[in-house]
Amino acid sequence: MTTSLSTTPVFQTIKDYLLREIQKGTWKEGDAIPSEAALAQQFNVSRMTVNRAVRELTTEQILNRIQGSGTYVAQQKYQATLVAIKSIAEEIRSRGHEHRSELHELVEVEANEQLAQQFQVQPGHALFHSVIVHFENDIAIQVEDRWVNSILAQDYLTQDFATKTPNEYLMAVAPLQGVDYSIEAVIPPKTIADMLQISSKESCLVLHRKTRSQNQIATIVTMWHPGNRYQFTGSF
């Protein structure tokens, strides 16, 4: 067998294929996917290559493997965690309050070194950048500083974020594959403090979130909240 000519490794191609088919519904939760031998034949590669693809999807909890039996699509987990990817607008409305947002920036930019690394793309790759302030009953409650991969959301710039938040739009165009987040307490830079109408000595509760879709980084967002009037909650 000659080595793949494209730059993407074969095992990655197979992972993508399996993910796509699962998303398409070809195999539903609990269904068995083809055996390693079958996939090896289908892709005309060695079994070890298929094994790596399937093994990695197993550690990513996409699949379950049972020795002697087969490989199955895993159950989607209930994640009622704090970062339920809920739109802030929806959250505010569910409290019976009025939601309003102000668009402070909406531009296309070329990824610099650092952003390129975070998005796992080449420097110069097109990204969208938006900064939106969300108000609950006219009180600033969140600054949403968002970077979006242009490939996954081509018409991001033409959206009307007053009627549909970036979150709501992105959920529609880029099916969510995974999320990483971290939460910290930080003293905000002055620009953020001003937008939140707080002193730059008050600390903020900051949520960083990176979402994956179609095996790419879809969006990286930093949400700044006034520490004294916001908290994350959850239960399980």
Added chain:
Amino acid sequence: MTTSLSTTPVFQTIKDYLLREIQKGTWKEGDAIPSEAALAQQFNVSRMTVNRAVRELTTEQILNRIQGSGTYVAQQKYQATLVAIKSIAEEIRSRGHEHRSELHELVEVEANEQLAQQFQVQPGHALFHSVIVHFENDIAIQVEDRWVNSILAQDYLTQDFATKTPNEYLMAVAPLQGVDYSIEAVIPPKTIADMLQISSKESCLVLHRKTRSQNQIATIVTMWHPGNRYQFTGSF
């Protein structure tokens, strides 16, 4: 080469070896570990087997690999997982760091009006109260202010929390039924700031958590962390 006779796979043996050496300090953060070829020779196995061990440690963020250069011990991050109700001691040890705790208070009290309401018991109900400061490599990283329902943990007062944290003890005696939590950024009261050895102007990342067991409120805990050196992370 014959297959290993022991039941543990060779790649796992190599992972264990590498983790042990890192923990021992043989290679510190940023140091290069031996090359794949060297490890293959050392363990008398094929390079692919070593590759799997090292690759998995890389996805687990224990190592960094740079093609053409080498494999290096990754930077340990101050991070906690939210979703797992993990003992802070265990978390610190899993980073290869030393955990130490100081007991500041351990008493039995009668629930006042407010506590009684939170615990859903009658005022006067017996509760235990403990305040413990946790250190990671002698740096204060958490103040754990805990209230415990005496019914579910009768011998709470006689525990040695230096060897077993309250969390570990409670997990053993009171099977977890459910959890509610909230996270906020707060300026700490002076007593807390002093225990964390920070200025009372620096904000804290605070996790409130209420756990249920046997259909009662088992424990209500407030954990204070220095905002500038602690964050919660997670992914799904």
Added chain:
DNA sequence: TAGTGGTCTAGACCACAGC
């Protein structure tokens, strides 16, 4: 250029599940 990791092969033997 020599050394490193990144990937892949075409076999192999084993343990386990299900018929």
Added chain:
DNA sequence: CTGTGGTCTAGACCACTAT
């Protein structure tokens, strides 16, 4: 028993880094 996954080999070629 057959078919599945679990592991391992002894090579190979490639891309990249450091010198």
